[in-house]
Amino acid sequence: MTTLVTGTAVEAVPTTSWRRLTARIWADRGARVGLAIVVLFVLLAILAPVISAMTGNGPNDFHEDKINKALGGPPLGAFGGISSEHWLGVEPVNGRDLLARILYGARVSLLISLLATAVSVVIGTLLGLVAGFFGGWLDAAISRVMDLVLSFPSLIFMIALVSVLPSGDRMLLLILVIGFFGWPYIGRIVRGQTISIRHREFVEAARAGGQGNVRILLREVLPNLLAPILVYTALSIPANIGTEAALSFLGIGVEPPTPSWGQMLQKAMSWYQVDPMFFVIPGTCLFLTVLAFTLLGDAMRDALDPKGSH
Amino acid sequence: MAAYLARRLVGLALVLLVVCAVTFAIFYLLPSDPALQACGKSCTTERIDMLHEQMGLDKPVWQQFADYIGGIAGGRTIGTGELAVRCDFPCLGFSYQTNRPVWDLLLDRLPTTVSIAAGAAILWLLAGLSTGIVSALRKGSFLDRSLMAATLTAASLPVFFTGLMALYLVVQVAEWLPFPSYVALADDPAGWAQNLILPWTVLALLYAALYARLSRSSMIETLAEPYVRTARAKGLPERTVVVKHGLRSALTPIVTVFGMDVGTLLGGAIITESVFGLPGIGQLTMDAINKSDQPVVMGVALLSAFFITFFNVLVDLFYAVIDPKVRYA
């Protein structure tokens, strides 16, 4: 997952050109498609209870009349039991409505990945700024810690931590754990950029003008780092969606009966021969969201990349 | 060069020591008691206390940690009394649930994981690099745009989705291949490859896509370097310009990522192994986690951290060989 964000050659952008950037992103057809898909899934996630009420199927309503008990529980009817009542069919064994579970699963997937991204961006930006701006032993210490976190096998540690820590709130735990293992990537980017601009004229001018360090960091340095931070954020969302799904797939995501796409795919593993729709539907949703966020992130990076090498 | 190597190896040992300490802290300070798990259902307080003592869990944490490190360095006897077990070098602890030293468990599973990782790595490196280079050379062409659309798609497909898709289409519907199971390379090389071809392809698809994107942008960047123009100005044939002068520098970021990815995978191709039911380190991890077999989880964590840092050092050494600036620094 790490390779998605390497090779980002984005530099600081003067704040005046933001409008031109949005125009350039909008001119990218991929970005428009990506944005449309993202908006669609966000709306679906928000409206999950509404749509679920409309179809009359809650995410945890059992429909045992929709499955074939004699055969061990595959859905009745073609394509995983797709019908006018169940637009995406039903789950094997218990006949829960797949549409409802997909919609509620979208909430989990998006919420966890967005908040985990926020966690890593906040930690990474703060520590990267401090390391790059102050240098010296602070920089050395923070850089060491970043190297160290990066040499941890993150997936194994996430699995171990989530399974060992008391699961009072599994969702919160997932957000914190996924977010924690992501911050060094952005920390490195922010540190590098901060070092490259901390001696620029406008920063020196602010310093000569007697402004304090915190004020310079927030008023002069941070605004000039927004572009790379934004690109990194956009590109790490799909990576985190993938991580959340992977953890759920391995059985350590949100706890049932709360649905998530990865968890549905895990269940689908034992049904792939009989009921392929059961893995195709959540898999496609996962694919589309990851693709959409990647398209958006790519477009942002391309718009900001001064060399245009991508 | 020797001094450089020594410095890097000391760094490697230090990183591993810290990883060890952090792992130790996570697993032994958290509210979950291995003695309680080893004790079983009908557990009395006396028996718990006895187990604590015999497993060495009554000692102070730093003492336990020192014992652990000592065990890695030279083997040790874990615990006392009826639970005393000999754990030879390199002792990564003892799994009371399987009644075997962790190191033995890891050694059993390593060949599977190495087979998966190595085969997939070769595949994705070849496919990813060639796609990326062709795309870079034809930047902006129809071919480039099609290849990049394909890699974007492949990069967005999680392994557990493509894995299930492959199982359904190739094994179930078309019946081209049997359901993968692990056959040792030494026993039956053909069977080994036949069983692994599906996991290799599925895993390599994702990485090949990521590497194609990375090598394309890296190649485009180096081809715009002034020294590539110099090579052309010398009248060198285009092939020499691209391979000798362009690719050589474009490889640098790819090697970094490659070391990282292979190191990570060697610590367990968790998803791939669980989709295809292959008995590698990843599956061992998941089993251990589900059974709360903490010594095993810790051993796996350490082994993966070792692989990641070790490959980092390898990459750095590789740079020292190919990049004169590092060599003479």
Added chain:
Amino acid sequence: MSLLEVSGLRVTFPGDVCAVDGLSFTLERGKTLGIVGESGSGKSVTSLAIMGLHRDATVSGSIRVDGIQVVGAPQDQVRRLRGRRMAMIFQDPLSSLHPAYTVGEQIAEAYRLHFGASRKAARVRAADMLAQVGIPEPRRRLADYPHQFSGGMRQRVMIAMALACEPELLIADEPTTALDVTVQAQILELIARLQQEIGLAVLMITHDLGVVARIADEVLIMYAGAAAEQGPAIPVFTRAQHPYTRGLLNCLPRLDGDAQSPLIPIQGSPPSLLNPPAGCRFHPRCTERTSELPCATERPAWRIASRGHHAACHLLEANR
């Protein structure tokens, strides 16, 4: 036949940017032509066109090197000229040398290619070349990497590399811009000396009139992708015909000049090549234009000022 004959050269980049628009000049064997202009005037684009190194641009017109047409010729044919009969050195020697190969390897590479020489012979040749460009201990330094040389030494390496195959034409694109002033003089002296020794023709691309004044036999002043003035160095410098040339000369400090006469910068900035001004391209910045002349509407024709000395300015027409 001249060694280099360029006529009606036009280089267009995607997006309709015409970087060079109808340029013609010739360069005789063993002579030096200095092409002078601001950045964006098309001088580097011209040099890359001669070398056949444009990849995204459309080149039309005619470029003949010793009678061999370069424009529209098969890539392979141009490639055999490059490095062998015409060679080029660049502005920044550090980024123009490959960081991962020894200078010996980089000098020997072209020699082996064009002469089919053995590794050993090419090594000897590379050492000879390093000695020729004045690098001490040439044999030992063959095994060194570019970053181990100083800026001036690196440019000497570039020159050694360019001259390894005994080309007849050397294109030097701002070869001294990235160097210290004292080193600049040494490099120019070196080029002039080698030119004497091996009868090399040099195309010196620069924005620095001082450099041209030192070594050029002929001067070509470029402005916004076209020639403004051209001729033998002395008449161009002493009796400049084009207001742009005069403007450039006014920016130059002179030791022998009148202490009272101030340095006068040219007002404004070079035009956009995407949308160049109508008429004379220099007219928006020209201090000598008058409303009687069609400066803003007609492109001035090429006028002879004296033997071999031409300029493209309506004033010349009017003064006749």
